[in-house]
Amino acid sequence: MKVRVSIVLKKTVLDPQGQAIAMSLKNQGFSQVESVRQGKIIDLELNEKLSKISKETIEKICEDLLINPQIETYSIQEV
C-alpha cells in the first residue's frame, strides 16, 4: 500500500523558489501563470492497508517528522 503525502508551504510563508519559477515561466512567455508555490511529495510504502492504519498514526508520521507545522501543511492520498 502506497500513501502519498503532499506538503505545501502555508500561504503566509514566503516562497522565493516558487517566485523564481513563476518569473522563469513568465519570461518564457507563459503569461497565464499568476503565481507558483513549490512543495514536496513524499511516498510512503506501508506494510498494511491504509484502512487498517489509524488516521492518527499517519498524522503522527507527518507531524513528528515530515512537516514543520509552523510553516507547512499537508494532505494524504492513497496511490
Add this chain to the structure above:
Amino acid sequence: MNVGIVIFPGSNCDQDLYRAFKKFNPNKVEFLWHKISKLPKGLDVCAIPGGFSFGDYLRTGAIASRSPIIRAIVEFANSGGFVLGICNGFQILCECGLLPGVLIRNQSTRFICKDQELMICNRDPLFTSLYQKNAKVSFPIAHHDGNYLVDPSTHQLLLDNNQIAFKYLKQNPNGSIGDIAGVYSKNHRVLGLMPHPERRVDSKIGGCDGEPLFKNICQGPYY
C-alpha cells in the same frame, strides 16, 4: 566548564568550534557522536556546530533534530544545561523545539557567504556579558536557509523577554523577521545564531570579535 561538541554526519564546523573553546582553557572539551543517547556526566555546555547534518535532507536540521543525542540534549536543557547552536546547530535547535521559530530559505534564494556586521542585543551572563552594551561585531555568515521566521505574537514575546541575542546591521542578508540573527530560549540557557563566531577567534584569520563569547562560556561571569 565541561563542553561537549556534537558531531552529525555532515557537520563541518566542529573542529573550528573545538579550537574556539580550547583557546580559553575550559576544564574539558570533547566530541559527542550523534548516536549516543546519554550525555557524559558532568557536562555543562552542549554545542551544536554548523554544517549540513544529514545533507539538509527533508528540511534543514529536521533529521538531526530527531536523533538520539538531541533527545538527550532536550532533557539536558530542560534540567538547566547550557546549549549553543551555530548555523546548522541553530536550525536543529529550532526544529527540536528548544528555540522558537524556524529558519527558511534566504529571501534571495542564494547561498550567502560573507562578513556580516551584527549588534549584540542583550548582555547575557553566560554568553555575551564580555561585550559592551549594543556592541557592534563582525562575524562571517555562510548559509542558504537563514531566514528566521516566527509568527508576530511570538516575535513580540521574544522582544518582551529580551530573547533576541543578535541582530543584523546595515542590510538584512536573508530576510529574517526583525533582522534577527540569533535568539535565546525563554530561560536564556539556550542560544542559537546563524553567524559564525567560532571563525573569529584569531587575529591572523579575520579577527577576534568571537573571542568574548567563548571566553564568557569558558570562564564566566555567570552571576
